[in-house]
Amino acid sequence: MANAIFVLNGPNLNLLGTREPEVYGTETLEDLHARCDRKAHELGFVVDFRQSNAEGELVNWIQEARTDASGLIVNAGAFTHTSIAMLDALLACPVPIVEVHLSNIFTREPFRHRSYISQAAKGVICGFGGLGYELAIEALAAAISRAKAG
């Protein structure tokens, strides 16, 4: 769909707001959804916001974005650090992609420092909590209008 931004969230992000507020903040996934809707609306986009705990479902949604989205935001959760399948799907997706993490993955355990999916992203935003999703929408809106201007 023209002007649709897909926002895909990976495993356990449905639990936001219930545990580890010192790491992930106190906002729920629904709060993040509302933030994204508001920011996208301001910039003339609509958001398709989804979460799954299943790697295959996330891969299918990335494939759907190839035809149905003009930009893609992905917080792949722990699949960030493991999923070549998500990387391959993202590499096959021609729309601009921003990788987002609520926490600063580089100040955490060493296994979180490595992202398999960054290679497919135009940019990465991490450590700003829910604000990062809004910043990602701004960055995508700018990239999409630059591309349209040729």
Ligand code: CA2
């Ligand atoms: O900082 C992020 O956004 C992460 O993508 C979150 C993932 C983590 O595996 C990544 O390394 C960084 C984990 C999401 C799980 O979130 C929970 C929130 C509350 C309670 C339990 C899990």
